Amino acid sequence: MSLKVLVGVKRVIDYAVKIRVRPDKLGVVTDGVKHSMNPFDEIAIEEAVRLKEKKIAKEVIAVSCGPAQAQETIRTALAMGADRGIHVEVPAKEMEKLEPLHVSKILAKLVEKEGGDLLIVGKQAIDDDTNATAQMTASLLNWPQATFASEIKKTDGELEVTREIDGGLESIKVKLPAVVSADLRLNEPRYATLPNIMKAKKKKIQKMKPGDLSVDVTPHLEVVEVLDPPVREAGIKVDDVEGLVTKLKEAGRI
Amino acid sequence: MMAATFGRFSKALVTSSRGFLRPRWLHSASGVGPWQQKNVPQLEETLGFLPSPLTVLSDEELMMKETVAKFAREQVAPLVSKMDEEGCYDPSLVRGMYENGFMAIETEPEYGGCGSTFFVANLVIEELAKVDPSISLLCDLQNTLFNTLFRKYGTEEQKQKYLPKLATEMTGSFCLSEAESGSDAFALKTVAVKDGSNYVINGSKMWISSAPQAGVFLVMANANPSAGYKGITCFIIDAGTPGLSIGKKEDKLGLRASNTCAVHFDNVVVPEENILGEFGHGYKYAIGMLNEGRIGIGAQMVGLSQGCLDATIPYLLQRKQFGKALFDFQAVQHAVAYLATEIECARLLVYNAARLREAKQPFIKQAGMAKLYSSEVATRVTSKCVELMGGVGFTKDYPVEKFYRDCKIGTIYEGTSHIQLNTIAKLVAQDYVA
Numbered sequence: 001m002s003l004k005v006l007v008g009v010k011r012v013i014d015y016a017v018k019i020r021v022r023p024d025k026l027g028v029v030t031d032g033v034k035h036s037m038n039p040f041d042e043i044a045i046e047e048a049v050r051l052k053e054k055k056i057a058k059e060v061i062a063v064s065c066g067p068a069q070a071q072e073t074i075r076t077a078l079a080m081g082a083d084r085g086i087h088v089e090v091p092a093k094e095m096e097k098l099e100p101l102h103v104s105k106i107l108a109k110l111v112e113k114e115g116g117d118l119l120i121v122g123k124q125a126i127d128d129d130t131n132a133t134a135q136m137t138a139s140l141l142n143w144p145q146a147t148f149a150s151e152i153k154k155t156d157g158e159l160e161v162t163r164e165i166d167g168g169l170e171s172i173k174v175k176l177p178a179v180v181s182a183d184l185r186l187n188e189p190r191y192a193t194l195p196n197i198m199k200a201k202k203k204k205i206q207k208m209k210p211g212d213l214s215v216d217v218t219p220h221l222e223v224v225e226v227l228d229p230p231v232r233e234a235g236i237k238v239d240d241v242e243g244l245v246t247k248l249k250e251a252g253r254i
Numbered sequence: 255m256m257a258a259t260f261g262r263f264s265k266a267l268v269t270s271s272r273g274f275l276r277p278r279w280l281h282s283a284s285g286v287g288p289w290q291q292k293n294v295p296q297l298e299e300t301l302g303f304l305p306s307p308l309t310v311l312s313d314e315e316l317m318m319k320e321t322v323a324k325f326a327r328e329q330v331a332p333l334v335s336k337m338d339e340e341g342c343y344d345p346s347l348v349r350g351m352y353e354n355g356f357m358a359i360e361t362e363p364e365y366g367g368c369g370s371t372f373f374v375a376n377l378v379i380e381e382l383a384k385v386d387p388s389i390s391l392l393c394d395l396q397n398t399l400f401n402t403l404f405r406k407y408g409t410e411e412q413k414q415k416y417l418p419k420l421a422t423e424m425t426g427s428f429c430l431s432e433a434e435s436g437s438d439a440f441a442l443k444t445v446a447v448k449d450g451s452n453y454v455i456n457g458s459k460m461w462i463s464s465a466p467q468a469g470v471f472l473v474m475a476n477a478n479p480s481a482g483y484k485g486i487t488c489f490i491i492d493a494g495t496p497g498l499s500i501g502k503k504e505d506k507l508g509l510r511a512s513n514t515c516a517v518h519f520d521n522v523v524v525p526e527e528n529i530l531g532e533f534g535h536g537y538k539y540a541i542g543m544l545n546e547g548r549i550g551i552g553a554q555m556v557g558l559s560q561g562c563l564d565a566t567i568p569y570l571l572q573r574k575q576f577g578k579a580l581f582d583f584q585a586v587q588h589a590v591a592y593l594a595t596e597i598e599c600a601r602l603l604v605y606n607a608a609r610l611r612e613a614k615q616p617f618i619k620q621a622g623m624a625k626l627y628s629s630e631v632a633t634r635v636t637s638k639c640v641e642l643m644g645g646v647g648f649t650k651d652y653p654v655e656k657f658y659r660d661c662k663i664g665t666i667y668e669g670t671s672h673i674q675l676n677t678i679a680k681l682v683a684q685d686y687v688a
Contacts, residue, residue, distance in 0.1 A: 072313060192321050193353065194322075194355030
């Protein structure tokens with residue numbers, strides 16, 4: 001049974017960039033800032049490509065919602081080994097307000113349309129850190145979900161997934177078709193080699209709009225304010241326990 | 255996208271009566287040049303294309319650059335000191351270079367290469383040099399000298415035999431210089447004497463990079479000394495051919511990870527099929543290759559300078575003296591501003607030379623200028639950076655002393671600065687000769 005795998009990839013601000021809050025305090029500065037593929041999505045693509053190399057998957061389709069530049073992210077996925085891409089065009093202004101629920105609806109519709117057997121996404125995006133898309137998509141599709149995957153093994157018609165949880169590791173079996181979200185230790189993503197970048201040029205990227213999938217991207221949430229975390233203040237040294245208790249009382253903590 | 259740009263570019267150039275290509279606006283009746291035009295559409299109308307800043311790259315070029323930068327940051331950086339101290343490349347790193355396609359950038363896919371462009375090759379060389387100019391040299395020599403010679407002058411059989419191996423695992427060494435002939439390259443004394451359908455090669459080459467690791471050598475030997483330099487012929491000699499031996503490694507100031515050795519030819523028998531290109535044309539190939547190769551060296555020097563500055567500025571922003579960061583002192587700011595400007599100039603010279611060569615426009619003068627200027631900028635930048643870092647700049651704990659040592663060869667190899675100046679002067683004079 002050769003699986004058709006869809007992988008969701010998101011274009012986010014590069015992890016190494018120093019984030020600055022916009023003057024209007026409604027978001028962060030994105031203009032002219034370096035963007036790249038969400039690191040957890042790189043891991044998701046890598047896993048899908050490895051499944052293809054093990055002949056467990058027959059096709060890997062990279063999907064991204066976003067403005068025109070999202071195509072760069074898809075091309076990176078193609079250069080890593082995905083077979084083709086789907087770009088769901090969402091203009092930059094709308095992209096700011098695009099919610100995990102919208103993305104989940106889009107992914108669910110695409111998976112049905114393509115007849116996918118497995119959807120892999122990164123566990124969370126490093127910009128909003130919502131960690132919701134995989135779960136909501138599974139729910140919309142009425143598929144089982146295996147989140148925070150650190151290992152995936154295929155057995156007959158099922159996946160055995162090791163999950164990273166607070167207490168350690170948990171092993172579960174999910175029937176296919178299923179949704180999996182990739183965690184950090186699932187694998188180490190390969191480099192997009194120069195020859196593969198050249199080959200990726202010939203791979204197809206299909207374009208569509210959320211409307212084509214009958215998905216309404218009207219926001220349900222409104223960002224009220226975006227603030228920098230408070231600057232860390234210097235601590236003070238105390239001489240002994242009495243001093244500590246006095247200081248705590250002074251600060252109104254006890 | 256690039257092909258389209260250069261297609262339009264060539265329409266914008268007309269041949270003047272002297273046969274030099276000039277921008278069309280020089281011939282326009284109104285005598286209005288672009289500096290007087292205010293509207294961009296007019297510019298496009300007159301030129302036939304919209305010029306783009308030299309530092310603006312295509313999406314594909316950006317992707318390639320990012321991939322190399324990532325490789326350099328993650329795979330090369332941890333090994334730089336070790337390779338410098340041990341005086342050799344790390345074998346797993348070299349394998350990584352091959353696996354990522356960095357060793358056959360322009361080589362066509364049917365021979366196992368990436369099928370990418372000369373400009374991208376220069377980007378790869380630059381990005382690698384930001385982290386380690388030594389590993390960048392390996393990439394530069396393989397791509398701009400070795401692969402290009404085979405691709406341009408090899409017979410189909412020779413290409414099939416060598417290009418795929420050069421793309422996947424084999425390093426090539428280019429042998430021109432000798433103990434008695436460096437800048438005076440054509441005074442080389444290595445001879446090739448015909449013997450039936452073979453040639454017997456005798457002589458010694460010096461300053462040969464990667465000789466111990468090379469699987470194949472391209473050797474310039476004179477097969478007809480009575481014809482002077484017109485007897486110089488390029489021979490393909492496999493490693494391990496009887497009579498070919500490698501001398502000891504030179505103990506160098508910089509680029510220490512690159513092995514530089516003498517190569518001795520003692521009655522080395524080479525079949526005549528192993529002539530690359532035509533008999534007696536070796537000197538032409540050498541000049542041609544070096545004219546292009548020096549753009550690559552320019553890219554290496556630009557990367558080196560940038561890497562050195564990139565290592566220095568964070569220190570200047572953080573180190574405090576007299577109650578403020580070093581960078582808060584205007585003298586330091588001015589020094590850094592000047593260095594950054596020089597690097598930018600050098601980069602533009604290199605990029606422009608590379609684009610000209612790709613557009614099949616005359617580029618030799620610009621290539622010489624690029625190599626000359628960027629190698630000299632590298633010496634200024636690295637020297638200043640060591641100073642700006644203060645005492646720590648003088649220690650091996652920080653990367654700037656290595657950049658300082660590595661840069662010096664830039665003004666020497668692949669045509670010394672003096673040779674570049676000669677070439678540039680000659681070409682400048684040509685513009686004034688009827």
